[in-house]
Amino acid sequence: MHPAPSVIFFSVFSGLGFGLLAWLGLGIPAVTGFSAFAFFTIAYLLAVGGLISSTFHLGHPERALKAFTQWRSSWLSREAWCAVAALVLMGIYGLGLVFFDSRWTLVGLLGALFSLGTVFTTSMIYAQLKTVPRWHMPLTPLNFLSLSLAGGALLAGQVQSAVVLILIAACLQIATWLIGDKRLAQSGTTMASATQLGDVGTVRAFEPPHTGTNYLLREFVHVIGRKHASKLRIIALILMGILPIVLLLLPFNHIIAVIAVLAHVAGVLTARWLFFAQAEHVVGLYYGKR
Amino acid sequence: MTTLPQSTDKKLGLVIDLDTCVGCHACVISCKGWNTENYGAPLSDQDPYGADPSGTFLNRVHSYEVQPEQGAAQLIHFPKSCLHCEDAPCVTVCPTGASYKRVEDGIVLVNESDCIGCGLCAWACPYGAREMDQEEKVMKKCTLCVDRIYNENLPKVDRVPSCVRTCPAGARHFGDLGDPDSDVSQLVLERGGVDLMPEQGTKPVNKYLPPRPKDALPEFDVLAPFLEPVIAEPKGFLGWLDKALEKI
Ligand code: SF4
Numbered sequence: 001m002h003p004a005p006s007v008i009f010f011s012v013f014s015g016l017g018f019g020l021l022a023w024l025g026l027g028i029p030a031v032t033g034f035s036a037f038a039f040f041t042i043a044y045l046l047a048v049g050g051l052i053s054s055t056f057h058l059g060h061p062e063r064a065l066k067a068f069t070q071w072r073s074s075w076l077s078r079e080a081w082c083a084v085a086a087l088v089l090m091g092i093y094g095l096g097l098v099f100f101d102s103r104w105t106l107v108g109l110l111g112a113l114f115s116l117g118t119v120f121t122t123s124m125i126y127a128q129l130k131t132v133p134r135w136h137m138p139l140t141p142l143n144f145l146s147l148s149l150a151g152g153a154l155l156a157g158q159v160q161s162a163v164v165l166i167l168i169a170a171c172l173q174i175a176t177w178l179i180g181d182k183r184l185a186q187s188g189t190t191m192a193s194a195t196q197l198g199d200v201g202t203v204r205a206f207e208p209p210h211t212g213t214n215y216l217l218r219e220f221v222h223v224i225g226r227k228h229a230s231k232l233r234i235i236a237l238i239l240m241g242i243l244p245i246v247l248l249l250l251p252f253n254h255i256i257a258v259i260a261v262l263a264h265v266a267g268v269l270t271a272r273w274l275f276f277a278q279a280e281h282v283v284g285l286y287y288g289k290r
Numbered sequence: 291m292t293t294l295p296q297s298t299d300k301k302l303g304l305v306i307d308l309d310t311c312v313g314c315h316a317c318v319i320s321c322k323g324w325n326t327e328n329y330g331a332p333l334s335d336q337d338p339y340g341a342d343p344s345g346t347f348l349n350r351v352h353s354y355e356v357q358p359e360q361g362a363a364q365l366i367h368f369p370k371s372c373l374h375c376e377d378a379p380c381v382t383v384c385p386t387g388a389s390y391k392r393v394e395d396g397i398v399l400v401n402e403s404d405c406i407g408c409g410l411c412a413w414a415c416p417y418g419a420r421e422m423d424q425e426e427k428v429m430k431k432c433t434l435c436v437d438r439i440y441n442e443n444l445p446k447v448d449r450v451p452s453c454v455r456t457c458p459a460g461a462r463h464f465g466d467l468g469d470p471d472s473d474v475s476q477l478v479l480e481r482g483g484v485d486l487m488p489e490q491g492t493k494p495v496n497k498y499l500p501p502r503p504k505d506a507l508p509e510f511d512v513l514a515p516f517l518e519p520v521i522a523e524p525k526g527f528l529g530w531l532d533k534a535l536e537k538i
């Protein structure tokens with residue numbers, strides 16, 4: 001799949017933002033007044049910034065409101081609802097904390113629920129796709145949710161929780177990679193099943209439909225950079241997991257914490273780039289590619 | 291509404307004969323010609339006469355070389371367009387309701403004025419049947435020529451999809467695959483028509499007729515007795531000529 005920067009930034013930053021909102025909704029840390037304002041500003045910048053960046057990916061962003069209509073069947077529509085519900089609820093909850101010095105627990109809990117719901121629905125947009133076997137598994141939502149919770153804990157300054165959650169997220173990330181590598185083969189979709197010519201003999205793509213490229217090849221058959229995948233996986237793992245954990249275990253210091261956050265975000269961005277770049281869409285088989 | 295209908299009154303679709311298709315791409319051209327000036331946005335091209343041409347097509351013809359265990363390889367031309375699936379994953383993923391499957395005839399369409407161009411439906415289609423138009427930024431796909439098949443302004447013979455009307459080899463057939471007595475259903479039955487990627491669970495309406503087994507080559511060539519084997523080492527005049535030419 002084509003690793004579109006807008007979608008990578010959207011999913012990583014909104015994942016972080018909603019992760020932080022979930023922690024704030026649970027009342028961790030129990031901030032009020034100005035520090036609450038600071039925390040909420042960061043969370044909203046990330047979550048809303050991510051959402052705005054996702055609209056760059058749309059052909060007709062001016063019609064985006066229509067995306068709220070099909071929540072009965074579409075995960076993308078459900079994501080839109082969850083995101084708005086989370087932002088409104090957390091906005092009300094934040095108002096209480098910042099201006100009235102009061103914590104409306106129920107609103108916070110619901111806000112936290114919808115924040116995680118947003119991350120979950122985002123991940124389901126990918127996990128639902130049978131056409132991309134690497135994504136079509138329960139590990140995809142677990143991967144997204146664990147990263148969001150870990151990143152949220154890191155931003156919320158919850159050192160102990162962050163260490164544990166980053167560890168869990170890193171393990172899930174490794175599992176996602178290793179199990180994902182086998183998914184296309186396990187899916188049973190091959191050039192033979194795509195063309196139904198396997199009974200005649202071994203199928204080889206002889207000539208593509210046109211000499212030039214097309215939308216399908218650009219969007220679904222992205223092979224550039226796959227050859228560096230194993231190196232990038234190690235880099236991603238070090239940045240997202242090992243480095244932040246080591247830094248967090250050192251005596252606490254704000255500069256170290258900032259470096260831990262930056263390393264984690266860079267690692268997650270790398271992993272998310274790989275999530276797209278390594279994903280094989282079955283349509284590639286019609287072109288003899290994967 | 292992007293939930294799928296429980297069932298459709300008809301299942302209009304195509305039957306494509308891989309035995310007959312000669313790979314001439316006439317259907318590709320006629321599809322582009324009809325659909326660029328009728329239903330919805332035109333099918334744009336980018337850099338059409340330049341170094342890196344590409345464009346939107348609703349129908350594309352692949353060619354495959356298939357090597358049997360014994361004997362010569364076969365070249366099989368393989369037209370591919372939307373299969374108007376019964377369990378169309380492209381419809382259910384659409385957030386706006388722009389993509390839908392019609393109850394009356396099972397045709398899968400995009401209402402372009404509702405499409406936000408998110409591209410998710412193209413991701414969900416295993417067959418590469420949907421393409422985002424780079425000019426209009428909306429999703430384009432085969433409409434089964436919905437603007438021809440019911441069009442009473444056209445002579446009856448033209449009330450079939452443009453690709454079917456055009457195919458010079460008669461490799462494309464159009465009809466109601468939901469009616470077991472229709473010509474297309476009978477053809478599928480007779481020739482053992484198949485679904486592409488059945489494991490994807492899309493239940494395509496369009497069917498493909500597999501190539502018939504090729505005749506085996508005769509054991510001997512009828513002309514063989516008239517042809518002397520080539521002399522490996524020419525003698526006489528030819529031998530002299532061979533050597534003379536070698537020396538030059
Ligand atoms: S072929 Fe693709 S676009 Fe057509 S109905 Fe099936 S899934 Fe949808």
Ligand code: SF4
Nearest residue numbers: 384405406408409411
């Ligand atoms: S590209 Fe258009 S038709 Fe396809 S899922 Fe998005 S809104 Fe629906």
